[in-house]
Amino acid sequence: MIVVMKSGSQQTHVDHVAELIEQLGLKAHVIVGTDRTVVAAIGDERDMEIGAVESAPMVDRVVPILAPYKVASREVKPDPTVVHIGPNNAEVGGEKLAMIAGPCSVEDETKLIEIAHAVKEAGAVGLRGGAFKPRTNPYSFQGLGETGLKYLAKAREQTGLAVVTELMSIEHVDMVAEYADVLQIGTRNMHNFNLLMAAGKTGKPVMLKRGWSATLEEFLLAAEYIIKAGSTDVILCERGIRTHESYVRNTLPLAIVPAVKRESHLPIVIDPSQGTGHAYMVPSMSLASIAAGADGLIIEVHADPEHALTDGAQSITPETFAKLMADAGRVATAMDRSI
Amino acid sequence: MIVVMKSGSQQTHVDHVAELIEQLGLKAHVIVGTDRTVVAAIGDERDMEIGAVESAPMVDRVVPILAPYKVASREVKPDPTVVHIGPNNAEVGGEKLAMIAGPCSVEDETKLIEIAHAVKEAGAVGLRGGAFKPRTNPYSFQGLGETGLKYLAKAREQTGLAVVTELMSIEHVDMVAEYADVLQIGTRNMHNFNLLMAAGKTGKPVMLKRGWSATLEEFLLAAEYIIKAGSTDVILCERGIRTHESYVRNTLPLAIVPAVKRESHLPIVIDPSQGTGHAYMVPSMSLASIAAGADGLIIEVHADPEHALTDGAQSITPETFAKLMADAGRVATAMDRSI
Amino acid sequence: MIVVMKSGSQQTHVDHVAELIEQLGLKAHVIVGTDRTVVAAIGDERDMEIGAVESAPMVDRVVPILAPYKVASREVKPDPTVVHIGPNNAEVGGEKLAMIAGPCSVEDETKLIEIAHAVKEAGAVGLRGGAFKPRTNPYSFQGLGETGLKYLAKAREQTGLAVVTELMSIEHVDMVAEYADVLQIGTRNMHNFNLLMAAGKTGKPVMLKRGWSATLEEFLLAAEYIIKAGSTDVILCERGIRTHESYVRNTLPLAIVPAVKRESHLPIVIDPSQGTGHAYMVPSMSLASIAAGADGLIIEVHADPEHALTDGAQSITPETFAKLMADAGRVATAMDRSI
Amino acid sequence: MIVVMKSGSQQTHVDHVAELIEQLGLKAHVIVGTDRTVVAAIGDERDMEIGAVESAPMVDRVVPILAPYKVASREVKPDPTVVHIGPNNAEVGGEKLAMIAGPCSVEDETKLIEIAHAVKEAGAVGLRGGAFKPRTNPYSFQGLGETGLKYLAKAREQTGLAVVTELMSIEHVDMVAEYADVLQIGTRNMHNFNLLMAAGKTGKPVMLKRGWSATLEEFLLAAEYIIKAGSTDVILCERGIRTHESYVRNTLPLAIVPAVKRESHLPIVIDPSQGTGHAYMVPSMSLASIAAGADGLIIEVHADPEHALTDGAQSITPETFAKLMADAGRVATAMDRSI
Numbered sequence A, B, C, D: 001m002i003v004v005m006k007s008g009s010q011q012t013h014v015d016h017v018a019e020l021i022e023q024l025g026l027k028a029h030v031i032v033g034t035d036r037t038v039v040a041a042i043g044d045e046r047d048m049e050i051g052a053v054e055s056a057p058m059v060d061r062v063v064p065i066l067a068p069y070k071v072a073s074r075e076v077k078p079d080p081t082v083v084h085i086g087p088n089n090a091e092v093g094g095e096k097l098a099m100i101a102g103p104c105s106v107e108d109e110t111k112l113i114e115i116a117h118a119v120k121e122a123g124a125v126g127l128r129g130g131a132f133k134p135r136t137n138p139y140s141f142q143g144l145g146e147t148g149l150k151y152l153a154k155a156r157e158q159t160g161l162a163v164v165t166e167l168m169s170i171e172h173v174d175m176v177a178e179y180a181d182v183l184q185i186g187t188r189n190m191h192n193f194n195l196l197m198a199a200g201k202t203g204k205p206v207m208l209k210r211g212w213s214a215t216l217e218e219f220l221l222a223a224e225y226i227i228k229a230g231s232t233d234v235i236l237c238e239r240g241i242r243t244h245e246s247y248v249r250n251t252l253p254l255a256i257v258p259a260v261k262r263e264s265h266l267p268i269v270i271d272p273s274q275g276t277g278h279a280y281m282v283p284s285m286s287l288a289s290i291a292a293g294a295d296g297l298i299i300e301v302h303a304d305p306e307h308a309l310t311d312g313a314q315s316i317t318p319e320t321f322a323k324l325m326a327d328a329g330r331v332a333t334a335m336d337r338s339i
Helices: A010-023 A051-054 A109-122 A148-158 A169-181 A194-202 A216-229 A256-261 A278-294 A319-335 B011-023 B050-057 B109-122 B146-161 B170-179 B191-200 B216-229 B254-265 B279-292 B317-336 C011-023 C050-055 C107-124 C148-161 C170-179 C195-202 C216-229 C256-263 C279-294 C316-333 D011-023 D050-055 D109-122 D146-160 D170-179 D193-200 D216-229 D258-261 D279-294 D318-333
Strands: A001-006 A028-030 A037-042 A061-062 A084-085 A091-092 A097-101 A126-127 A163-168 A183-185 A207-208 A234-237 A267-272 A297-299 B002-006 B026-033 B037-042 B059-063 B083-085 B090-092 B098-104 B127-128 B162-166 B182-185 B207-209 B233-240 B268-270 B295-302 C002-005 C025-030 C039-041 C058-063 C084-085 C091-093 C100-103 C126-128 C162-166 C184-185 C206-209 C235-236 C268-270 C298-302 D002-005 D027-032 D039-041 D059-063 D081-086 D090-092 D100-103 D125-127 D162-166 D182-185 D206-209 D234-238 D269-271 D294-302
Touching: A001 A010, A010 A028, A010 A037, A010 A051, A028 C235, A028 D027, A028 D039, A037 A267, A037 D027, A051 A061, A051 B050, A061 A097, A084 C316, A091 A097, A091 D170, A097 A109, A097 A163, A097 A319, A109 A126, A109 B268, A109 D294, A126 A297, A148 A169, A163 A169, A163 C126, A169 A183, A169 A194, A169 B170, A169 C268, A183 A194, A183 C316, A194 A207, A194 A216, A216 A234, A216 A256, A234 A256, A256 A267, A256 A278, A256 C126, A267 A278, A267 C184, A278 A319, A278 B026, A278 C256, A278 C279, A297 A319, B002 B011, B002 C091, B002 C279, B011 B026, B011 B037, B011 B050, B011 B146, B026 C025, B026 C039, B037 C025, B037 C039, B037 D234, B050 C235, B050 D100, B059 D182, B090 B098, B098 B109, B098 B162, B109 B127, B109 B146, B109 B317, B109 C050, B146 B170, B146 C316, B162 B170, B170 B191, B182 B191, B191 B207, B191 B216, B207 B216, B216 B233, B216 B254, B233 B254, B254 B268, B254 B279, B254 D279, B268 B279, B279 B295, B279 B317, B279 D279, B295 B317, B295 C170, B317 C107, B317 D318, C002 C011, C011 C039, C011 C050, C025 C235, C025 D146, C050 C058, C091 C100, C100 C107, C100 C162, C100 C316, C107 C126, C107 C148, C107 C316, C126 C148, C126 C298, C148 C162, C148 C170, C170 C195, C170 D050, C170 D170, C184 C195, C195 C206, C195 C216, C206 C216, C216 C256, C235 C256, C256 C268, C256 C279, C268 C279, C268 D090, C279 C298, C298 D100, C316 D146, D002 D011, D011 D027, D011 D039, D011 D050, D050 D059, D090 D100, D100 D109, D109 D125, D109 D146, D109 D318, D125 D146, D125 D294, D146 D170, D170 D182, D193 D206, D193 D216, D206 D216, D216 D258, D258 D279, D269 D279, D279 D294, D279 D318, D294 D318
Parallel strands: A097 A126, A097 A297, A126 A163, A163 A183, A183 A207, A207 A234, A234 A267, A267 A297, B098 B127, B098 B295, B127 B162, B162 B182, B182 B207, B207 B233, B233 B268, B268 B295, C100 C126, C100 C298, C126 C162, C162 C184, C184 C206, C206 C235, C235 C268, C268 C298, D100 D125, D100 D294, D125 D162, D162 D182, D182 D206, D206 D234, D234 D269, D269 D294
Antiparallel strands: A001 A037, A001 A061, A028 A037, A084 A091, B002 B037, B002 B059, B026 B037, B083 B090, C002 C039, C002 C058, C025 C039, C084 C091, D002 D039, D002 D059, D027 D039, D081 D090
16 A cells, blocks of 8 residues: 655654554555655555554555455456356356346246247347345335246256346355356345355355446455355356436446456456346447457346336347347457357 | 326327236326327336336336335324434434444454443443444454454443444344344445345344435335334434545435435434545534434544554544534534434 | 325415416326326426426426427437538448547647558548647646647648547637537537537537536537537537546446437447546447447547657557457448448 | 556566656656555656556556645645625635525516525625526526626625626626626536636636536646636535435535545535525535535525526525524534624
């Protein structure tokens, strides 16, 4: 870290800061500038509460130098991680793009299996569908629970698609892990550290959705929790952030793709359905995600969005999905990748 | 809800929307404007997936009319809720302001008890302190666990202060409820609905911190989860939101106070420590919170912020806290309230 | 507009709102719901101060129904506008994508002409470069003024590129219009309505950059000012918004592309240089913009970014630009467009 | 500045960065850490394009150390600036709080003079009112122009209130300066640097409103433009920022008050009307502003908000204003200030 002293700080203030730094086990290095004095701390500061130094007299601010993530970082592991999912070992993070599609919630066995066949045929390798739904409104449909998981498993059996489904609570971790190929951690739980560790302990692939207002650093630290707990197969997922924009439900910041590729070895997929909130935007944002370098997409597909129990406004039909996959294939080719 | 049709929509599109509305059990009422047709849905839409109507052809957008919260709303309960906390039944939401103070984390028994005495003497009625800490960084200090809870209980015994401490995980709910007077749900868990329900089931007072990017509606719906589960004693807490501002760690939006007072009967307190991230801002934001009409404050106080294991940059010393309480008393008097 | 009454409102409150609506020249239509009464106002509300109705007793809120823009809207003009720029009448908004590139600021005649040749050869149709620079810091380089404009004109003469340059002040409108093919209105001036009108009066093509925190509606209303003043050739440009994200200088919200295509007939181009703030992100965000359906790109290119007088961190070299154009051509082909 | 090198950078990369720093006229100082090397640049970097160094190979990022403002900073002028406004030399920034009130727009001579008398009687020292209105919608009421200014002057004559009115365009600077006591620069023009300089050249007091998404640094740099141009009497005004919050029109970040007091010697006033967008929030946010340490308030007051031509939803009546001033007086006393 770099500690910037206020203008007018005395030798005694600088000495005190140097002492605090040494107490942390770091080495202090003072640089007297023309206007300001700064004190650099040499050593590994990542596990320290360096912010506390801001409380020392005449300190203006503390600037961290090292990003705090370790096992999620590209510095530690320069080669990209490729995660394999489902009965067919579909890859996420390799040359092939991973297309994951399905309803927001599992509503009904027949409908789910129809959708699964439809998205499989169009090119998907994964089936999404929530059995446990985190609902903002306590009066809304909360999901079918284990019954929903069973339908997903049946759909996998028939199609070979990898099942991607949300884990909402530690008490369900064994149950969800039994049926799912990929445990999804939703946006609302990105900072639920106990849940991250429980998911990681299963050793299964985990799809980690970025929190609505999480920083890139917090996103990668959440991945770090999962990896540390035992699963190295973390798939990052961007699904939009909260901003002042009102023509979308969330703002989809695609520059996270090159940023993640620079900072981390983990694959990243994009959710253009939640990432915009409107079905009409899903095709263009899907293509944009591929061109941005994403490793896959996770898309809400429903046969009858007007009657969907959840997320109808942002679900596309199987027909739109099939057309989108065709277009996506062409953009993927232009990017030297394939579907 | 109001469904706004696109310009150029035909009778058949309008009829289809009306039919969807009737299928939801609502009554459709068509209004043909000079430029646009809108279809109003009459009935209680709060538990319905009204967004799905956006998927119908030629629908421009869907505007909800009713706020979805019920038991948290002032419409349902016009009288303000007063929550009583701790051995002395200190009130939150009444004429007296509730001052809650203490370290970010419980670090050590002696230090905790010293702080407890100091803040009590200055006018506090509650003692804050985390035994379980949600840490962004997996390598950071994670709290003392049950040992920390025991220290808190001992401090209560000596001072009569109500213990306010964070519940991070369902598995700890019994343990935390045994020691705490108020269960705190942190920012990162505001959308952790299972945890909200577990906290509510204890029947104990719950302090619910607003998520970094939660809307007012989501905040009150989270309270609704707790109330529905069994605790009517919910204390809302604003602790800052994520914005583009960088001179603060979070932006503290005090207009939430009159908004909550208008929409809900629940009391609201402000956390100016996390709400700004800088100790030097805590006194002025504390006074501003009182003048805004808040029902109390929750403030991080540490005897030696330079060596705090967590949140040192935003902790004030007991001396600063005592001075602040004196100033706060004067502002409270100006507002016809007291400390 | 729809006026939502508070719960508990009386007939007299509803009548009063109806009267206010009739005073505005609109027709009031009352709908009594099970929980709330709403009053719909029928007629063209777009030029009215409808917000004032919120002040009436027992009004909860006012919901506008009509988007306020007219000549910028697709409803009024369903066919997309194609703008032709520069000596070669390059199109913006047609099948061909418009690539505009050049230095942030014009710094030197020789360097500018070299860059112009390089970007032309790589496939650009426009040359960007600021002669008047809006600088946040009054001590920073402010641009070469008319001299810079002359260099741009000379570069156009040699290459046939259209000159795109910023108009910062009404007093320079004649001067800038004399040299430029496209008048650029910068982010900081999107709400500078007098400048918008002055630019529009020239009848020249205008590139309008979205404000950092402008809504889509405000963006299109700014275009409306220009069109109303006399220039129908408005090119919208997205260049990033201010959010909590810190790994970018601005968050680039590409979903604005389908939103603009739905709401307006105007073409839209993307600025991935200012839209991210980092050179390493420019190639991927350029390709993503094309796949999102944008009509072109405006990119900062500098032969020696380390010594650029402005925006060095986000400028790419001519070599990187040439490589990017080759990749962009492939993505454009996949989108049935060309460069 | 501090240049942080990437992990794996070689001596040659470090040398190159050191050379770039020396070329800027600064002195390079290399610190080899355990994980990263950083290069500190010693000297006054404030006028330099330091961002360009980010383009050098193996540079991770560039961290500025010095805030770029000079004459607006407290470092340069430790004593607070007190601005005197209007015929009675009312002070802004001293012990007395400056209360400025009046309609959003000047609509009519009689009504304006009535309001002026009413707010004067209640304790105001300034009269606000727009003669030139920046309207997002080109079809909205644009203000009375010079006629409006004349009404304001007449109201001043009768009441002694200082006239605070917006300058929107350089061409009106002489006209507005002739009638106004304080030139207001609106939010939309905070980055309109030519207008800032034109206002500063008049030597008159200038009230500078913060841009919707401006950083604190940009806000103070805009003040720097005005001071450099000739007016040292700059009054900062916070009027709300754009965030994801929807229960307000803008989020009012009162922590800007202690931040400005720490960084600058300039006074700061708060606009709770635009800062929230709802009349019902104005009283509590006014009191909160005073308790936060603001030097005054600027409030929209209209005798008949339901029929106001602009900003009706956020205007309070003269009766509400009188009540507010009484409450404000008590909070001011609690803060050792007065009205």
